[in-house]
Amino acid sequence: MAEGYDGKIVERFQIAFEAAPGPVLLVGPDGKIALTNRALDQLLGYDDNALVGKRVEVLVPAGARNFHPELRDAFFECPSSRHMGTGRDLHACHRDGRLIPVEIGLNPVNEGEQSFVLVSILDITERKKQEQRIRVALDAAASAMIMVDAEGRIVLVNAHVKDMFGYEESELIRQPVEMLMPEAGRRRHGVYRTSFLTEPTKRSMGRGRSLLAQRKDGSVFPVEIALTPIQDSGGGVVMATVIDVTESRRIQREMAKQNERQTRFNTELIRLNEELSQFAYSASHDLKAPLSTIQGLLHYALSDLQDGDQESVQSILQRCRTLTKDLAERVEGVLGLASSENLEDPEEEFHLKDVVHDVLLGLGQAISERKAQVKVEVDEIGPLHMQRVRMLQILDNLIANACKFADPHKERPEIVIRAREDGALVRIEVADNGIGIREQRSGEVFKLFRRLDNHDAPGSGIGLALVKKHVDRLNGTVEFTSSPQGTCFVVKVPRRRAA
Amino acid sequence: MDPRIILIDDSEDDRYLFKGVVRSAGMERDILEFPDGEPAWEFFRDPESFERDAGPHPPASLVFLDINMPRMGGFDLLERLQEHADRLRSRTFFVVMFTSSRNTLDQERALAYDIVRDYVVKPLDTEQLGAIIARHYQDDRTGTEG
Numbered sequence: 001m002a003e004g005y006d007g008k009i010v011e012r013f014q015i016a017f018e019a020a021p022g023p024v025l026l027v028g029p030d031g032k033i034a035l036t037n038r039a040l041d042q043l044l045g046y047d048d049n050a051l052v053g054k055r056v057e058v059l060v061p062a063g064a065r066n067f068h069p070e071l072r073d074a075f076f077e078c079p080s081s082r083h084m085g086t087g088r089d090l091h092a093c094h095r096d097g098r099l100i101p102v103e104i105g106l107n108p109v110n111e112g113e114q115s116f117v118l119v120s121i122l123d124i125t126e127r128k129k130q131e132q133r134i135r136v137a138l139d140a141a142a143s144a145m146i147m148v149d150a151e152g153r154i155v156l157v158n159a160h161v162k163d164m165f166g167y168e169e170s171e172l173i174r175q176p177v178e179m180l181m182p183e184a185g186r187r188r189h190g191v192y193r194t195s196f197l198t199e200p201t202k203r204s205m206g207r208g209r210s211l212l213a214q215r216k217d218g219s220v221f222p223v224e225i226a227l228t229p230i231q232d233s234g235g236g237v238v239m240a241t242v243i244d245v246t247e248s249r250r251i252q253r254e255m256a257k258q259n260e261r262q263t264r265f266n267t268e269l270i271r272l273n274e275e276l277s278q279f280a281y282s283a284s285h286d287l288k289a290p291l292s293t294i295q296g297l298l299h300y301a302l303s304d305l306q307d308g309d310q311e312s313v314q315s316i317l318q319r320c321r322t323l324t325k326d327l328a329e330r331v332e333g334v335l336g337l338a339s340s341e342n343l344e345d346p347e348e349e350f351h352l353k354d355v356v357h358d359v360l361l362g363l364g365q366a367i368s369e370r371k372a373q374v375k376v377e378v379d380e381i382g383p384l385h386m387q388r389v390r391m392l393q394i395l396d397n398l399i400a401n402a403c404k405f406a407d408p409h410k411e412r413p414e415i416v417i418r419a420r421e422d423g424a425l426v427r428i429e430v431a432d433n434g435i436g437i438r439e440q441r442s443g444e445v446f447k448l449f450r451r452l453d454n455h456d457a458p459g460s461g462i463g464l465a466l467v468k469k470h471v472d473r474l475n476g477t478v479e480f481t482s483s484p485q486g487t488c489f490v491v492k493v494p495r496r497r498a499a
Numbered sequence: 500m501d502p503r504i505i506l507i508d509d510s511e512d513d514r515y516l517f518k519g520v521v522r523s524a525g526m527e528r529d530i531l532e533f534p535d536g537e538p539a540w541e542f543f544r545d546p547e548s549f550e551r552d553a554g555p556h557p558p559a560s561l562v563f564l565d566i567n568m569p570r571m572g573g574f575d576l577l578e579r580l581q582e583h584a585d586r587l588r589s590r591t592f593f594v595v596m597f598t599s600s601r602n603t604l605d606q607e608r609a610l611a612y613d614i615v616r617d618y619v620v621k622p623l624d625t626e627q628l629g630a631i632i633a634r635h636y637q638d639d640r641t642g643t644e645g
Contacts, residue, residue: 281602281604284599284600284601284602284605285566285567285598285599285600285602286567288599288600288601289510289567289599289621291599292513292599292620292621292622293510293512293513293516293599293621293622295622296512296513296516296621296622296623297512297516299622299624300516300519319512323512438570449567
């Protein structure tokens with residue numbers, strides 16, 4: 001029985017209390033407990049009526065105990081029926097010190113001059129457990145999850161959201177979801193959101209567009225978002241599942257780059273393959289032809305030998321010797337051409353004049369034999385930077401050809417070597433007054449074993465193929481013009497090899 | 500009358516050998532020789548002016564054609580002949596490719612031309628030559644085709 005209180009109020013509620021299904025207690029204006037029911041005593045671990053006469057603060061968690069009396073006094077000054085601590089998590093303190101999550105309803109009751117408050121308590125332990133389970137499930141998901149209500153406010157987020165966006169949960173709850181996106185898209189998003197709610201279907205967001213999200217620190221990152229509408233008792237809500245795709249986009253870009261490299265590599269392979277099959281074709285004609293001839297000639301020589309035709313045998317063997325010599329030269333040329341593909345010589349600085357000088361020195365005998373007149377008109381050009389041997393072989397072959405294809409009807413061969421700067425290029429001309437190259441599809445001229453014109457003209461058909469290969473490797477071009485008055489080859493290559 | 504033999508080959512040695520084979524096959528006759536496709540084309544285009552002074556025309560010509568020659572190669576000549584097939588119809592001739600190449604692409608490419616009937620890899624011997632002549636000239640259709 002309550003001490004110090006008018007027994008009337010206790011009597012008035014006693015029967016109702018015992019009948020009440022949930023825990024209830026009655027608290028007097030001085031903060032002392034006047035009455036409890038069994039449900040309450042059991043919930044909080046007390047013997048029947050053991051709480052009566054104690055200050056209600058024994059049931060308040062230690063952290064709130066100090067300021068509770070003040071709040072209590074305020075309630076009595078202007079009592080009203082309401083929930084306690086709206087928006088906060090409330091706990092009741094069990095006798096053994098455990099905190100039990102509760103919701104608390106307050107109802108003022110008057111007895112004569114005295115104000116009491118009827119406190120009804122709802123144990124929400126189970127509900128909290130359920131909520132916790134959902135939290136755990138949400139946090140276990142691999143992506144950030146954000147639940148947004150019909151007004152576009154965030155009602156629930158999982159733990160990944162904090163990692164992804166840098167906001168604490170408390171900073172997000174009840175805020176417009178637009179705070180998670182860059183300024184520029186916010187207004188539009190409001191419209192999208194409204195139209196989504198009129199026809200909510202499970203789908204990915206922003207199909208065909210690249211979506212961006214914004215972190216607390218203002219930085220922006222690419223995301224993919226799936227939307228799942230959920231019909232809640234309080235209206236349509238949407239669960240947005242957000243995946244940060246920075247990494248996967250990076251991988252995509254990597255792969256695109258990789259692909260591009262692969263494509264370039266393939267193109268190079270195709271080119272090499274074509275070259276190889278062209279080479280195989282040439283070999284089947286141009287290397288094999290002299291062998292077939294030699295074979296036929298030797299067969300002939302054998303039968304001449306049987307007939308005792310010494311003279312014929314001798315002339316046939318002479319022919320064979322010449323053919324084998326030619327063939328050996330061709331094989332040499334082909335090997336040179338093959339190795340010119342990937343020269344290991346380092347790139348170096350040199351002066352074109354020096355290379356021209358070296359080439360003319362090497363060709364000295366051929367030039368003097370033909371009594372050729374050579375003019376060198378090379379401008380002052382800055383040093384070139386490339387594989388020197390390529391330039392050397394280009395000039396060597398062009399000048400040697402100019403010598404070789406001299407026109408016997410002219411007084412003497414004249415060869416002019418000119419060079420000047422042409423933007424980033426060096427432009428080199430080798431002109432002669434030789435027999436000229438008859439009209440040809442210009443690409444043909446540079447093909448392997450292409451003998452251009454005259455049957456009697458010397459030449460293995462390799463020189464210009466080699467020139468072309470070197471020029472290609474130097475990222476340059478080679479062209480020619482020709483007439484019966486002579487031929488002029490023009491080579492243009494970058495003065496410095498681009499890195 | 501036996502067919503006339505035309506040889507188009509840039510190698511003097513090969514022409515020499517060819518003539519030797521023809522001789523030892525017992526076919527003593529003139530062989531019309533061209534060092535590449537260009538003079539040969541001049542002949543095909545206007546054979547009358549070419550051999551105004553020659554005797555009666557043989558009924559048919561057997562053309563041995565090398566592939567790889569300067570100026571106008573074997574395939575370039577075939578292309579010309581094909582282009583002007585209508586105008587050349589009055590003449591009966593067909594072509595035996597005569598080359599050192601065993602390249603199958605060359606073979607397929609050559610045999611795709613109507614006028615090409617054979618493909619021989621150098622060097623040629625007498626039996627081969629005899630077989631070719633027999634194959635194409637003791638055969639009725641050759642007299643009517645061209």
